[in-house]
Amino acid sequence: MAGGAFSSTRRRVSRTVPAGARRGRVLLPSLILVATLASAPFGGLRATEAQPPAALKAGEVIATGPFDVTLGKVVTLDELSVNDLALSPASPGGRLMAIELTVTNTTDEPLSPLRITDAIGGPRAAVEPWPGQDEPHGELVAVADGTRVRTVNPGLSVQAVLVYPQPASWTADRIDLDVYDFRFQEEDPLSLDPDTWLLHSVVASGEFPIKESA
Amino acid sequence: MRRLTRIAAVVATLAAGHGITTLLPTDKVAAAPFVTAAAVGEHVRLPYAEVRLAGIHLATKVQGQPTTATPYGRFLVLDLEVTALREPLLLAAPYLRDGEGRRYAADTGAQCATAVTLPTGLPRYARMCIDVPRRALDGATVVIARGAIEIDGYRRDAVAEIELSLDSTAAEQLWNTAAPVTGFLSGSTPPGDWARA
Structure with a gap:
C-alpha cells in the first residue's frame, strides 16, 4: 500500500490557483519593494536611531517617570558627619563625593530612596564600595535633618546629597553624570511583581565640575 | 450516539x-478585604486585634534621642491603642489614603513605630508617623491592617478604615498649627503629649 502513514512515499496534491490571485501575489510585494527603494534617497533605508540623551545641567528638572530630579553641585569632602550619621572614605587616601539633588515624587504611591539612587549614574572608576560591600552604592542623606532619606510620599520633594566613597586613584576635577528614566510595567509575565517601575535608559548626560567642600 | x-x-x-x-x-x-469603617476615637474590633485611633497631631518635627526627624512636608502623627485578641501579632504600619486615592506610607526613619509587636490581651500604645503634603489631608482615611499592602493588598483580610473627617478648612487649620511632638515607638504607657480625640 503506497502513500499511507509512516510511508516515505508522499502523495502529490495539486492545487489550482486562480490567475488573478497569482498576479496579486507577485504584484503587491513588488510594489512595496519599489516604494521602499524609491524612498532611499530620503532616508528610507537608514536605520532608526535611538533618541540621544538630553544635556544634563545643574538646576534643570529631569523627568524620570516616577519622580522629577534636579542635580546641583558635585563636591568632594574628607568625611560627612551629621547628628548620629557619620560617613568616611572607604580606603586610605580616598575621599567622599557628594552630588546635590532635589527629588519630587510625581506618582500616587510612595517612592523608595533606593529607586532614586538607581537613577543616577557615572563612571565606575570614580567610586568604590563602602567597607564590607561588593558593589558601589550611594548613601542618600536628607539636607533637612542629616538622616538617610526616608520614603518620599506622593507630592513631596526632598533635598538631599548622594554620597559615594571615592578612591585615591580618582583625581579628575570633572565628572560625567547620567540620569536614567524608568518604564512602567503593568504586568510581568515572568514574576509576581505587577505595576512596577523598571530602570530603562539614560535620558540626560552632562559633565559637572567637582568642587572642594567649603 | x-x-x-x-x-x-x-x-x-x-x-x-x-x-x-x-x-x-x-x-x-x-x-477584596473586609473593611470596618470607624471614626477617630472609636474602638474597632477586628478578628485579630482591637484598635483605636486615639487622636492625631500634625508635626513640624519628631524629637528623638539623639536625632530629631524633620519631615519633607509635615508629619501626620497617629496615636494608636491596639490589643492583640487571639495570639501575639505583628501589626504593620498603617497608611493614609487621601480624598483622591493617593497612598502615603508611614515613615521608616522618624522617631516613630513602623510595626508593633503585640502580646496577646495586653493593650499597647503606639505612635506612627506619615510624612504628608498639605493636599493629603482633605478627606483623608487611615487604613490599618496586619499585612503589607505592597505584597498582598490585604487580600481577604480584615481591615480598619478610620476617617479623619477633615474638610478643607479643618485641614488648613491643622496644617497651620503644626508643632513638634515627642518621638515614641510603643509601650504600655503613653507619652505625655498623647493625643485625645
Whole structure:
C-alpha cells in the first residue's frame, strides 16, 4: 500500500490557483519593494536611531517617570558627619563625593530612596564600595535633618546629597553624570511583581565640575 | 450516539469554564478585604486585634534621642491603642489614603513605630508617623491592617478604615498649627503629649 502513514512515499496534491490571485501575489510585494527603494534617497533605508540623551545641567528638572530630579553641585569632602550619621572614605587616601539633588515624587504611591539612587549614574572608576560591600552604592542623606532619606510620599520633594566613597586613584576635577528614566510595567509575565517601575535608559548626560567642600 | 454525547459534554464543560472565568469577577471578589469603617476615637474590633485611633497631631518635627526627624512636608502623627485578641501579632504600619486615592506610607526613619509587636490581651500604645503634603489631608482615611499592602493588598483580610473627617478648612487649620511632638515607638504607657480625640 503506497502513500499511507509512516510511508516515505508522499502523495502529490495539486492545487489550482486562480490567475488573478497569482498576479496579486507577485504584484503587491513588488510594489512595496519599489516604494521602499524609491524612498532611499530620503532616508528610507537608514536605520532608526535611538533618541540621544538630553544635556544634563545643574538646576534643570529631569523627568524620570516616577519622580522629577534636579542635580546641583558635585563636591568632594574628607568625611560627612551629621547628628548620629557619620560617613568616611572607604580606603586610605580616598575621599567622599557628594552630588546635590532635589527629588519630587510625581506618582500616587510612595517612592523608595533606593529607586532614586538607581537613577543616577557615572563612571565606575570614580567610586568604590563602602567597607564590607561588593558593589558601589550611594548613601542618600536628607539636607533637612542629616538622616538617610526616608520614603518620599506622593507630592513631596526632598533635598538631599548622594554620597559615594571615592578612591585615591580618582583625581579628575570633572565628572560625567547620567540620569536614567524608568518604564512602567503593568504586568510581568515572568514574576509576581505587577505595576512596577523598571530602570530603562539614560535620558540626560552632562559633565559637572567637582568642587572642594567649603 | 455515545460519541456525540461525549463531544457535547466536553463542549458544555468548556463553555461552563469559560463562562465562570469571564463572566464572574473572580479577581475582585476573591481579593477584596473586609473593611470596618470607624471614626477617630472609636474602638474597632477586628478578628485579630482591637484598635483605636486615639487622636492625631500634625508635626513640624519628631524629637528623638539623639536625632530629631524633620519631615519633607509635615508629619501626620497617629496615636494608636491596639490589643492583640487571639495570639501575639505583628501589626504593620498603617497608611493614609487621601480624598483622591493617593497612598502615603508611614515613615521608616522618624522617631516613630513602623510595626508593633503585640502580646496577646495586653493593650499597647503606639505612635506612627506619615510624612504628608498639605493636599493629603482633605478627606483623608487611615487604613490599618496586619499585612503589607505592597505584597498582598490585604487580600481577604480584615481591615480598619478610620476617617479623619477633615474638610478643607479643618485641614488648613491643622496644617497651620503644626508643632513638634515627642518621638515614641510603643509601650504600655503613653507619652505625655498623647493625643485625645
